[in-house]
Amino acid sequence: MQSPPTSSSAPPADQADASSWKSDLVSGFLVFLIALPLCLGIAMASGFPPVAGILTAVVGGIMSSWLGSARLTIKGPAAGLIVIAIGAVQELGQGDMPLGYRRALATIVVAAAVQIVFALMRAGALGDFFPSSVVHGMLAAIGVIICSKQLHTLLGVAPKAKEPLALLGEIPQSLGRMNPEIALIGVISLVLLFGHMALSKKVAVLKRVPAPLLVLLMAVPLGLYFDLDHEHTFTFSQQVYSVGPNFLVNLPGNLLSAITFPDFSVVTSGASLKYIAMFSLVGSIESLLSAKAVDMLDPQKRRSDLDKDLLATGVGNLIAGLIGGLPMISEIVRSSANIGYGAKSRLSNFFHGLFLLLFVTFAPMLIHRIPLAALAAMLIFTGVRLASPSEFVKTFRIGAEQLAIFSFTLVVTLATDLLVGVAAGIVLKLVVHVVNGAPLGGLFRPVIEEHPQGEGVLLRVRHAAVFSNYLKLKKQIARHAHVKHVELDFEHARLVDHTVMERLHELEDEFARAGRHLRIRGLEQHRGLSTHPLAARKKHAQSNPISA
CATH class of the missing domain: 3.30.750.24 (STAS domain)
Structure with a gap:
């Protein structure tokens, strides 16, 4: 496929990189502040060790930046792949989470090879094939699934259910059993995130302050006040609750000890092939759509070579999978923030990865102080935005048939999995077209x-x-x-x-x-x-x- 024409007014990449490093350094640092807690939270929600998210962002920033990655995108783990990752860990491990983690890494490596083949076949146009209503329905379903899992973590409760619909049904029970100290950290974190989003529209200076930083500045001291670093009990309303380090992020002593190698023993099984297909297809589509969206936000209106960006994503995923990381994509939230903070070139992605590497190498104990409830709040915030009621309204305004396909994709995805949900949405769309006269x-x-x-x-x-x-x-x-x-x-x-x-x-x-x-x-x-x-x-x- 031929790539879309690029703007002739765009400066050469080398020239842009050489002249803009100061603004890219500032933007990279601010994006690092956003990425740090999100990488940790996404990894834990995926059933991976927390440091796996950092490994992915470091590879995505330091290495993928130089492989033709779209200029202003930030590469790293994304909430949209949580559902696939946790499914792979649970199904491939059959109850043994460490084993499932290593086997999931093998599927990531093979899926990365598939993405590289996609790129060499110039499949960057793949992002144009999938109907908008189906893609948004899939993303809304991912948002619901994230919220269904993370609400329990925010409340300090371990749910019994595993499937999204059952997890949603268990929320009232978790509300009744919530741990007051943990829930307080989580609820305040949510208030800060949604409050920041509302107020930043009216107070321009707030846009320069990353909301996750505000959450950490509140959650870490509150975790220290509650002494979460030590196992103990407390009494609230005549009930006894226990807290301890299990409510905090757990990191290895050094980054090298975090490196984990894949287990390829079942990589040709039916279950593995299913997750290889999901990682390669969903990851590629989401990454391509994000890169296209970021190009539209670029103040210089430059257009990226989507085939090169897909190649950079595939190579990055290959490296990340081989050392124990999550799959990466061009992540839209961090990329949008990157542009808002004044990024000019791909150096901002490089600096964001470099800051993450330095921080996790020299200050791992600071990361250990972050309460899991605060990370859960950040993921819920992301999930709510993906499945926001405004998405339903926006889709309905385009057409009632779009809302029907959007909703059908969402419901089938919740009831089955991503591949089945997307396929069902596409089939419904085709059926409706035929009924309306398309030969x-x-x-x-x-x-x-x-x-x-x-x-x-x-x-x-x-x-x-x-x-x-x-x-x-x-x-x-x-x-x-x-x-x-x-x-x-x-x-x-x-x-x-x-x-x-x-x-x-x-x-x-x-x-x-x-x-x-x-x-x-x-x-x-x-x-x-x-x-x-x-x-x-x-x-x-x-x-x-x-x-x-």
């Missing part, structure tokens, strides 16, 4: 007619332009990379879905930045399925009531 033969191969027009070209699309055939359409457009004017005519298309409308809107911006023009025409006889400008379009003659 079976045109679902994956669009019918496109080319007509040269002076300095431009007209591409007339027939039958349907939907997510499943968009890559072919994009490839056809990319063949005319040197043509100044490209027109897309959808007059004879029965259906143009939301994913295609969204992708074409992005392409219009890319064309404009490159001094070119992409014009979309022929939608006058199509009915929008909502008032949203990027809603799916269906031709008037199609009176079928089911939306597409």
Whole structure:
């Protein structure tokens, strides 16, 4: 696949790196403050040792930065892969968590090799294939799963259930059994995180202060006050509770002793192959989508080579998996903060990894003072944002059919797993398209007619332009990379879905930045399925009531 055209105004990478190291140093340090607790929390929620998250971020920062990684993205462990990682540890270990951890590392290594193959095959366009409603439904399900697990940790209670729906059902019971001191740390942490998010919209200076830093400045002293470092009991409301070091982060004495090698003994089993597929597919998709989103936030409007970024991710995952780390992606929250703190080049990712390496090497005892409840609060905050009610409202505004596919993906994912949930969402989307008149033969191969027009070209699309055939359409457009004017005519298309409308809107911006023009025409006889400008379009003659 050809990569999207990059902006000609973007300065060379070497020039940007050489001239911006001071702002990148500051941004890298501030992102380090955000990444430190999140890396620890994500690792523990994944069933990995806490230091595994640090190892991944160090590799992602110090090594992946120089392998063609997208300029302003921060590489590291992500909440979106927690569900896969903990599933791999539990299923492959069959009750033996250390063994499951080593076997999960083996699946990460093989999945990394698959990602490298994807990159060499120029599969960066993979991020354009999956329909938006399915991807957001998957992310919302991940958010719900994270909250279902971490709420119990925040309350200082060990749940009996293992599956997401059962864990959600056990929350009232955990509220009744919560440990008051641990829950106090967790609740205050949540208040700080949500309060910071609300107030930073009104008080600009707060945007420069990382919310996780505020949580640590509160949680660590409160943990010392409650003497969590020593096993003891206390009485509250005539009930006796116990606290101790098991409510704090546990790190090895030095970083070298944390290195753990994979166990490849069952890597060809059906269960391992399932997790290899999930790590490689979900990790690649999430990383590519994040890199694209970060490019849109780049003040210089530079465009990354997504194939190179996928290669950097794959190589980073290979190294991380071999030494005991979690899988990494281009992480959107840290990357957005990176841009907000003034990053100019990939040096900020390097500095963030370097600060993490120095901190965990020379100050591991400070990390040991962090209460797990504070880390759980940070993960719940991330989970709530992924599954926020506003996501449902936003999806509904695009179209009722988008909300149905979003919700279906979410529910099936919660009831089964990520791969089944995403597959179910895609199948439902295809079924709805067929019911609305999209021909079976045109679902994956669009019918496109080319007509040269002076300095431009007209591409007339027939039958349907939907997510499943968009890559072919994009490839056809990319063949005319040197043509100044490209027109897309959808007059004879029965259906143009939301994913295609969204992708074409992005392409219009890319064309404009490159001094070119992409014009979309022929939608006058199509009915929008909502008032949203990027809603799916269906031709008037199609009176079928089911939306597409």
